[in-house]
Amino acid sequence: MGEKLLTIEDIAQAANVAKSTVSRVLNNSGYVGKETRERVEKVIAESNYTPWVTARNLSKQMSNTIGVVVSEITNPYFARAFEGISEVIDKNDMNIIFCNTDRTPDKEEQALRMLQEKRVRGIIISPVIDYDVPEKAKLFRSQLESISAPTVLLDAPVDLDLWDGVFFDNFDGAYHAVKAMISSGHRQIGIITGDRKNKVVRERHRGYIKALKDSGLKVDPSLVFVGDYTVETAYRIGKSMIQAGMLPPAIFTANNFTTIGFIKACIEEKVELEKDVSVMAFDKLDEYDIFGLKYNRLERDPRAMGRMAAGMLVTRIQYPDMPRSRKIIPSKIVMCR
DNA sequence: TTCTAGGTAGCTTTATGCTA
DNA sequence: TAGCATAAAGCTACCTAGAA
Structure with missing residues (x-):
């Protein structure tokens, strides 16, 4: 049996303040006196208290997490792209839930559903499906449309006319x-x-x-x-x-x-x-x-592509009404002699 | 008027209790 | 037994009252 996790209520009691005051200390928002702040911070430090993220998300009706869905993580190309994504997301104080779909449409569908359930703030996806098969494209489109979080397509076929995206020709x-x-x-x-x-x-x-x-x-x-x-x-x-x-x-x-x-x-x-x-x-x-x-x-530079996609997503989260953004990543030919 | 801090509604899901 | 209402979980954001 594990110990009961400390809550904001426990900290408030120990510091002899209201839980709203603890919340203000935690979020550095609103007015808190210097002495009160120090007292609350001391209790937090001594008790090793950390806020419960699920409750925070519940209250805010959003998480601070984005989802990244790639079709094959064993491909070094996607691993590099992920590095680029992570770079930008870290800088924006957000977290990442990573999903690998193994090039399987079923897994892709599951991953998208799971991310929707987790109320992620946005999704970057390198899709599995083949857009030339109309029924598959339709299914994929309707699934993405049902997701309220902004979505950025990563390395999808260039003529795919859906959402924001970073493409390659x-x-x-x-x-x-x-x-x-x-x-x-x-x-x-x-x-x-x-x-x-x-x-x-x-x-x-x-x-x-x-x-x-x-x-x-x-x-x-x-x-x-x-x-x-x-x-x-x-x-x-x-x-x-x-x-x-x-x-x-x-x-x-x-x-x-x-x-x-x-x-x-x-x-x-x-x-x-x-x-x-x-x-x-x-x-x-x-x-x-x-x-x-x-x-x-x-x-190609997959890391730059990842950075580009993540930047696009962060901007979309901040400005939901901005026009759709599509970028084609450049490439160069390198001859060995 | 500004600062400080307490009180509480509300977020979503699940368990529990009550009534028909 | 089914269906509905309510409480509880942890936290944030907003409102409000009191002090300086």
Whole structure:
């Protein structure tokens, strides 16, 4: 059995004041005499009292917490974005409830419901759903609409016309990445793509195709390897293409897990990057810098994106009626030689 | 007039009691 | 047994009274 938690009433009794006076001391609001304040503060310090946040939220009809919902926390890209969010939210004296949905719409729905129940002040969400499927988009839209807290979309498809958001143009990014490979002299460029039911995957794939076509190059179906944006599958694809002698001179890995899986296969098969195969990665692999891997990449700054989204949310909380805000994050192509 | 501090309504949910 | 009313939880915000 735990001890009974101290309440504001107990502090008031011990300090011989009314609980409203204790509340004023705690919140540094209203008039409190110097002597009274010191007496209350002494009792608080000696008793280790901390206000009960649930009761405070109940009284204020709001919490000081925001919710962050991401589709895959194992992705370093989202981990970096979270750092950026946390930076801004900390500065604004707010807290974060973090939800990982594992790319599962059901989990996403649960997370949103839970955050609504917790009366969070705002939500940043990197959605799971594919907006090209009308019924799914409709469901997602109605769910977001039922949430009274302001919402900011993070890294959702760029044409999603809902709420505030920080977006990335996946088509444009992939297009310029592949164009850069072509400019560096490559004519045979393969791609390890993902499940094309997903809009992000399709956009990146479309960028790849357009870059080839605009450069007068044929799209060779035998150079299109369909995976699922996971390390394991990309590794398997990499291994089998190397072992079958089907490795193209250049390959575009369309997300960071795919890059990791493919490079792992190359290392195991003694395939030298930039000598035997040139890789253009979608996103930088920060954690792999120490290995000095030679790969080209499209770099985005997820931390800045997180900061941007959190800033947008804080502003929206302060000014609920301001016009909708949408920002596209920039990217740059980094060639390793 | 300004400062100080007590009193209390009200926030939401749940348990309990009362009545039909 | 169902349905409704009320109290309780901890805290804030507002109102008000009294002192200086």
